[in-house]
Amino acid sequence: MDLDHFLRNPQSRRRFFRTSGVSVAGASATFLAACSDDTKNPVKIGPDESDQADVEILNGALDLEFMAVAAYKVGAGGLRGERLAIVKGFLEQEQEHADGLAGAIKDLDGTPNRAKSRYDFPVLGSEADVLRFAIDLENTAIAAYIDALPKFSDKPLRSMAASIITNEAEHVSVLLEALGREPVPGAFVTGRAA
Amino acid sequence: MAAGPAAGVVIADGGVASTAEIAEFERDRRALLRRGFGLGGAAVAASTIPLLWSVRSAFASAEGNDDGDAPVLARAINLERVTVIAYDTVIAGGLLTPVLRETLGRFRAHEKEHEDALVTALTSLGGIPPAPPQGVADVDKIVEGLRDVRSRADVLAFLIELETAAVAAYHDAQATFGEAKLLQTGASIMANEGQHLVVLRRAADQDPIPNAFETGEQ
Secondary structure (H helix, E strand, O other), rough: OEHHHHHOOOOHHHHHHHOOOOOOOOHHHHHHHHHHHOOOOOOEEOOOOOHHHHHHHHHHHHHHHHHHHHHHHHHHOOHHHHHHHHHHHHHHHHHHHHHHHHHHHHHHOOOOHHHOOOOOOOEEHHHHHHHOOOOHHHHHHHHHHHHHHOOOOOOOHHHHHHHHHHHHHHHHHHHHHHHOOOOOOOOOOOOOOO | OOOOOOOOOOOOOOOOOOOOHHHHHHHHHHHHOHHHHHHHHOOOOHHHHHHHHHHHHHHHHHHHHHHOOOHHHHHHHHHHHHHHHHHHHHHHHHOOOOHHHHHHHHHHHHHHHHHHHHHHHHHHOOOOOOOOOOOHHHHHHHOOOHOOOOHHHHHHHHHHHHHHHHHHHHHOOOOOOOOOHHHHHHHHHHHHHHOOOOOOOHHHHOOOOOOOOOOOOO
């Protein structure tokens, strides 16, 4: 899969995330609703206040974090020098997110999902491709977390998600700067524009 | 800007307290100051150590208020306005390179956009925006030290402290907002403040992203 085609084609992106196992069923589909181009903003906080609903949302987030970890591992192979150091640092932080989410799921007596054995990432032919793909993944995660925020019934989970959103946004800034682009392109980070 | 110590939060005046008590107070105070929404603009000084618990109680009551999102929005508006004043002050202070001045000008514009969005949200709820802060004295109520910056490094240290306070405030507001849209808007603003921190930390030769979970704690 060509990266340019992937990035420009919403259907390709949706297909990629769904076939990568992060949006197949249940809350994963809910969590990744932000991958669509819909702008849906529920008016009031979540109708379903069960721990199980939170577990399903958390597992959807965990799937995305696993994918990010895998993507950064693949991407690191194509980078050198400072860019490699950046990606290694991000890889560790994505793993911390995954560990934190898995811990939260266990705290709710849930069972954390496991990482897939492989992901069919687009062909990343250059360092710039790695950075552009990383930005797309980070923005996808941001949009998904923001979409999920009101659905959490547990308030501390909202704060935790916001702290992850902010960290992903910080990753985006560093990645944009590494590409020679404006690191803070707007006043509101929504993840919907690369 | 006048000469003085490096920017940061300091105990404003002396009190009769042991070193350990002061250290503990300073930790609590720094945490409280970063949570500017909860404080509602109330300054805390060393001489008010006995009042610390009442300040903390005020923060707790803000979390469980019966007035909906309006009080938290009002405090967020105040924080954004104060941040605009801080950026205006450092931009006019003559301590910046042209590139940094331009960057901070963009960040100032972002803060104004936040303020405008929050005012719109508050008025749509039937609330009345708070009276505008008047100057640096109001900045001191959130983070002290703006009057004392005398170098580019001081400017960066102060702004990092202020943006960190904003991140902490929005982080805590996630447990307070009731409206879904406000939760999302608050998170998108918090993330933008985090991006500001990345640029400011890099300019200060600090690790731009020291923590996997950006909560506003240092």
